[in-house]
Amino acid sequence: MKAALKQLALRGLTAPPLYGLLRMRALAGDPATILCYHTLRPDAEPLDAWIVLRLSDFRAQIDALREGYDIVSLDAALAPASAGARPRLVLTFDDGERGLYDHLLPVIAAEDLPVTIYVATAQIETGIPYWFDRVMNALQGTGTTRIDMSAEGLGAWTVGPGRGKPRWSQIGPILEALKAAPPAEHDRLADDIVAQAGPVAQAITPLQPMTLQQLKELAASPHVTIGAHSHGHELLDQISLPEARASIARSRELLQGWTGQPIRHFAYPNGNYTPDLMAILADLGFASATILEDRLVRAGDPEQALPRIGMGRYDPLPRFRLRLVGI
Numbered sequence: 001m002k003a004a005l006k007q008l009a010l011r012g013l014t015a016p017p018l019y020g021l022l023r024m025r026a027l028a029g030d031p032a033t034i035l036c037y038h039t040l041r042p043d044a045e046p047l048d049a050w051i052v053l054r055l056s057d058f059r060a061q062i063d064a065l066r067e068g069y070d071i072v073s074l075d076a077a078l079a080p081a082s083a084g085a086r087p088r089l090v091l092t093f094d095d096g097e098r099g100l101y102d103h104l105l106p107v108i109a110a111e112d113l114p115v116t117i118y119v120a121t122a123q124i125e126t127g128i129p130y131w132f133d134r135v136m137n138a139l140q141g142t143g144t145t146r147i148d149m150s151a152e153g154l155g156a157w158t159v160g161p162g163r164g165k166p167r168w169s170q171i172g173p174i175l176e177a178l179k180a181a182p183p184a185e186h187d188r189l190a191d192d193i194v195a196q197a198g199p200v201a202q203a204i205t206p207l208q209p210m211t212l213q214q215l216k217e218l219a220a221s222p223h224v225t226i227g228a229h230s231h232g233h234e235l236l237d238q239i240s241l242p243e244a245r246a247s248i249a250r251s252r253e254l255l256q257g258w259t260g261q262p263i264r265h266f267a268y269p270n271g272n273y274t275p276d277l278m279a280i281l282a283d284l285g286f287a288s289a290t291i292l293e294d295r296l297v298r299a300g301d302p303e304q305a306l307p308r309i310g311m312g313r314y315d316p317l318p319r320f321r322l323r324l325v326g327i
């Protein structure tokens with residue numbers, strides 16, 4: 001009953017007369033919209049992770065966006081809007097997961113779609129997925145997995161059985177608990193969870209970083225702007241300012257060397273930022289830095305903390321459309 005009511009409300013809000021008003025209100029003053037995605041998989045390769053969008057959902061979202069926005073590069077969105085132009089929207093992708101090469105690159109080439117990809121560089125160098133990707137990989141499938149981290153003071157969880165959104169709602173709290181642990185412990189704790197989970201019984205295409213060659217090919221696309229996302233994907237407000245500065249600068253230096261392009265944009269890992277970090281980004285000469293906050297970019301927002309709306313696997317199209325208008 002509750003679900004049915006929710007569906008009814010969603011349908012009402014996204015029907016033409018009301019949605020048109022909501023859209024007009026949201027887009028008054030010509031704000032820019034920046035969306036934050038992570039990666040894509042074909043529908044036949046299920047991965048229960050908020051960051052993994054089904055390819056068919058992504059295509060449907062692009063079709064919906066084309067009706068009401070000009071999808072532009074980040075630089076175009078930051079430049080003054082030309083009079084009479086349609087609302088501007090930017091597609092950004094965080095981290096540098098391999099699905100961007102395998103599945104996003106063909107779409108943007110075919111659809112003439114500008115995108116910005118923020119790459120964290122350590123995983124590209126080592127080929128080893130970050131700790132949170134390793135944990136998500138370990139907890140896939142349909143079976144039941146018991147994870148006991150109580151000896152570490154983190155608690156115990158059961159994941160499964162079954163897959164889909166319920167499974168993700170069991171995986172999410174484990175990731176959040178690890179994020180709250182000291183940064184130096186993340187890898188060790190993740191390895192413990194991977195060992196407890198054992199091998200995944202079902203065939204999955206695990207989350208993994210792009211290779212350096214794939215990153216170079218992606219960067220060579222005229223549709224792609226590469227931005228930096230730190231070196232080790234550290235949550236930058238959890239480490240010292242000199243460490244944060246070194247991580248930011250190293251990711252830019254490596255990306256500039258790999259791509260032969262100036263790297264002018266940055267995204268804070270997990271969206272975690274502080275005024276001190278904003279000052280570092282400005283001092284290093286970045287043209288912009290993006291955070292995660294469910295609202296549109298308004299005149300007066302500082303370039304070093306531009307809001308982005310995070311889009312994930314479990315937003316059906318009506319929900320996606322409502323999030324675009326700030327609901």
Ligand SMILES: [Zn+2]
Nearest residue numbers: 094095269270
């Ligand atoms: Zn990230």
